[in-house]
């Protein structure tokens with residue numbers, strides 16, 4: 045460790061550049077390996093479709109789907125609906141995750157709040173998510189509100205549970221340290237409880253995001269007049285399977301991108317953890 | 323060495339568990355002068371940590387009186403530095419931020435003092451390292467620096483070098499004596515290593531278990547730096563050892579607690 049540091053200090057830029065290049069190469073090779081299987085599947089799919097071995101209606105080939113994507117994009121339909129869906133997701137996620145975090149921390153910090161609130165929250169958590177979608181649409185209409193609230197409801201619980209567990213899991217030994225160092229209650233919260241809870245919060249965020257996308261699809265398919273889910277529902281009614289596939293593809297991509305963003309943030313914010321390589 | 327800093331009178335402490343009461347300390351009388359280096363030694367479970375935690379203000383609910391600078395101890399605070407057996411660093415903070423803790427490194431004064439302390443505990447080059455990158459000895463030195471930054475009136479050390487190997491431990495003892503000489507901080511150092519107690523202490527307090535009572539107080543009139551191989555050192559060692567043998571005879575078959 046100290047030797048490596050000494051080396052790095054002696055040839056700072058050259059060493060760092062070389063290490064960076066090596067890292068990039070490793071990442072690229074990792075990516076290529078991971079891409080082999082999906083690429084093969086796409087090619088086989090395309091070939092089977094071209095030879096009409098699989099139904100073009102049930103399984104439009106990748107090229108047909110791509111065509112449909114380009115058409116939807118150029119016509120502006122996709123843009124509009126995509127934007128609406130993104131807005132709903134992030135508004136719902138922000139609302140639900142924010143409330144879940146705040147309430148989880150609060151209940152974690154206060155035993156009386158736990159006694160008062162936790163059993164109720166746990167009961168609400170057991171209500172099957174999908175089963176209330178229809179009610180939400182009835183109550184709040186087919187516009188944004190019902191979607192945002194449904195997503196918020198889904199995102200609330202992971203953050204509530206994980207931030208609660210995080211607060212309760214703070215090492216008592218570190219609490220003693222803060223007492224010996226004369227921290228006020230506020231400093232204990234900001235400088236011990238919050239950073240110690242961060243790994244749990246990030247875990248909760250990842251779970252919440254996954255739930256957010258699923259909730260969005262369900263909500264938009266059950267009753268909406270715009271959004272990606274609506275686009276898919278509409279296409280299904282007209283047996284336009286390529287568009288349905290475009291929708292599936294986009295949802296997958298969006299969920300993956302947001303998950304990667306959280307992972308990236310995690311790597312940055314939790315570099316101090318033992319289990320993470322820097 | 324100056325006036326009495328810490329005054330412990332008729333201190334008793336017992337713990338209530340579900341079924342029984344454990345008397346951890348009984349009728350402890352101890353005065354510590356400013357600038358003294360007191361080592362406390364005794365078999366496992368004799369109440370050494372309890373004693374230290376009471377002085378630190380971490381444990382309450384005792385009988386008797388404990389005063390620091392004439393004030394009875396209300397709770398933990400930065401005037402009483404505490405070094406635990408484990409380093410207990412904040413894993414999300416770098417070395418220098420761990421030392422600064424709630425003080426901001428943006429203040430030039432804090433920055434300068436932290437730099438000095440890093441120098442003192444010989445951790446130059448590791449300012450930006452995270453605790454996971456440190457060895458046990460290095461981490462413990464960070465926790466010592468963290469306590470020293472607050473200029474405590476008294477530094478309480480609970481077997482701080484217990485988990486270290488012999489080499490690192492010897493080195494850390496030198497570092498601690500160095501700090502003591504430079505800053506004149508009053509020290510209470512708990513250990514169950516006789517060599518360590520004699521090597522460091524200007525006075526040794528020997529505790530006996532069940533219940534925890536002071537068995538003997540020995541003044542170690544040896545100049546620093548002490549040579550562990552010298553005859554004078556060995557004499558003090560024997561004196562402490564013979565006190566221990568008496569404890570063993572007293573609690574034979576009941577405790578069996580060795581050192």
Ligand SMILES: Nc1ncnc2c1ncn2[C@@H]1O[C@H](COP(=O)(O)OP(=O)(O)OP(=O)(O)O)[C@@H](O)[C@H]1O
Nearest residue numbers: 337339344346365366367368369370371372373514
């Ligand atoms: N929180 C507690 N609850 C109940 N009993 C306790 C508690 N803390 C300490 N004791 C009891 O008090 C006695 C003294 O404990 P203490 O930790 O002070 O011993 P020690 O001298 O530091 O031992 P060691 O050398 O093993 O660290 C023990 O018998 C222990 O079981």
Ligand SMILES: [Mg+2]
Nearest residue numbers: 370371372480
């Ligand atoms: Mg102890």
